[in-house]
Structure formats: structure tokens, C-alpha cells
Amino acid sequence: MHCRDQTSCSPDGLAIRLSSYWLAFVSLAFARRCLARSHRLCLLASLIAASQLVPTLALADEGFEFRPYVEGFIAGSAIDVGNFEYYPVFGGVSAGFFFREGIGLELHLDGEILPGEDNDYELAYERGVGAALRFESPPREGLSGYVLLGYTNFSARQERETPPVAGDELNGDFGGPRLSIGLVQRLTRLPSLSITAEYRKYAVQGGLDVDALVLGLRVSQR
Numbered sequence: 001m002h003c004r005d006q007t008s009c010s011p012d013g014l015a016i017r018l019s020s021y022w023l024a025f026v027s028l029a030f031a032r033r034c035l036a037r038s039h040r041l042c043l044l045a046s047l048i049a050a051s052q053l054v055p056t057l058a059l060a061d062e063g064f065e066f067r068p069y070v071e072g073f074i075a076g077s078a079i080d081v082g083n084f085e086y087y088p089v090f091g092g093v094s095a096g097f098f099f100r101e102g103i104g105l106e107l108h109l110d111g112e113i114l115p116g117e118d119n120d121y122e123l124a125y126e127r128g129v130g131a132a133l134r135f136e137s138p139p140r141e142g143l144s145g146y147v148l149l150g151y152t153n154f155s156a157r158q159e160r161e162t163p164p165v166a167g168d169e170l171n172g173d174f175g176g177p178r179l180s181i182g183l184v185q186r187l188t189r190l191p192s193l194s195i196t197a198e199y200r201k202y203a204v205q206g207g208l209d210v211d212a213l214v215l216g217l218r219v220s221q222r
Contacts, residue, residue, distance in 0.1 A: 067098040069106075071196060073216030079116065079123060080209035081158060086116030086123040094216075096134060104134040110154065121160050128154030130178060139186060142194075148180035152202055176204040184218065194218040 071094045079086045091113050096106025110128035117123075132150025153175035182198030196218055202210040 064099060065101070067104075067221045068095070069097065069104075069218055069220035070095045071216045071218040073196070073198075073214050074113070075110075075200070075212040075214040077116075077125060077210060077212035079125065079156070079211075081123065084118045084121055084123070084158075086118055086121075086158075088112070088116035088123060088125045089114040090125045090128070090212075092128070098134075098136075102136045102138065104136070105131070106134055106148075107131050108152075115157075121158060123156060123158040126155045126157055128152055130154075132178060132180070136184070142186035142188065142191075144184050144186075146180075146182055146184060148178065148182075148198075148200075150178045151175065152178045154202075156208065174204050174208055176202050178202055180214075182214070192219060192221070194220065 072091070073094065074089065074091045076087065076089055079088065090110050092108055092110035094106050094108040096104050098104040108128075108130055110125070112124050112126050115122045115124035130150055130152030132148040134146060134148050136146040137144050153173060155171075155173050157171050159171075178200065180198050180200045182196055184194045184196045186194045194217070196214070196216040198214040198216070200212040200214055202208075204210050
């Protein structure tokens, strides 16, 4: 890797460059999926996120830090499969850390709570796992906004309840870029605790359209 100066090859400089490359890759992949499926709203959101966050990475000048956090959440989702629309509920946990001011890396693990139904069919979001970069604004009176860009792989099960018909079942693993936009509010009396609210979108292959509204509780190091 060519270095213009000592700063660009320092651990902090390398972290910024790698984060920028990952952000650009995920944004382009998400935009490509949105274009393929004619989702103008998620395409616009991904391009706006990239245009706002790349300059933030390039101009960041704070030193390396390590501030871990853990979050539990519950999500109400909307999953379209062909002419069917389901509203399964899933929950999970996210764990990550901020390595620069407002920039972090996290992993998440999801699990089924309740399946969704449409006529005689049922669909469950069984489990999911993924990773994402987190970009969070400085808090104002304890309130911050954030964007997550990453990749998620999950499994879903669709089947007919009664009577079962061969060929009507859908079982498999799906994956694609993830975009989340949300708010986090720190609790005044318990500053290590925060409430989060998030809109999540998966640009998924395989004929599925996945959206979710997420509510969570975060425990973080101040």
C-alpha cells in the first residue's frame, strides 16, 4: 500500500482507509440491488448515506479508542414473497465497539419469536447473523442519529398450514447488504443505558423483500 506520509500508514490511518473501502463497497452493492429491484427509496437512502459518511471518514482526526456496547432488540418485520406479505417478529442481540469518535463495528445475531401468516401460509424469520459499520452523530441532549451499513445472512421458512401441498414450502438461506437508519436516546438517570429505534432494510436476493422496525435497549461504556 502506497503511503503519502507517516499518518496515512499509521494504525489509525489504515483503519480509516479500510473503513472507507468497506463503506464504498457496501453502498455500491446496496445501490445495485435496489436498482435491480426498482426500489427508488432504498437506492436514494444508500446514496445519501454514502455521500454524507465518506467525508466524515476522510476528515476524522481523533485517535483510536475502544468503547464497547451490547444491545438487545425486538423487530417487527414485513417480508414480501411473490404475492404474499408476512409480518413475522424476531429478536436478537448486537455487540460492537467504537474505534473512533462516532465510528464503530458491530455483529448481530437474530432469532425467531413469532411467524407471520397470509391466508393459509406461514413464514418465519428463523435466524440471522451479520456485521456492519456504525456511524453515529455526536449526542445533543442525549439524542444521536446513526446509520449502519453492512451485510446480513438469514434463513426463512415458508410453508402451507392446512393442508400441506408439495412444492409450496420455501426453506433456505438468504443474504444481502443491510442499511439501517435510527435514533438512540441516552437515559438521563442511567447514562450507561440507551433506547434505540431503527428502520432496517435488507437488499436480498431470491425474490424476498425485507423491511423491519426495530426497538432496542443498549448498554454502553460512557
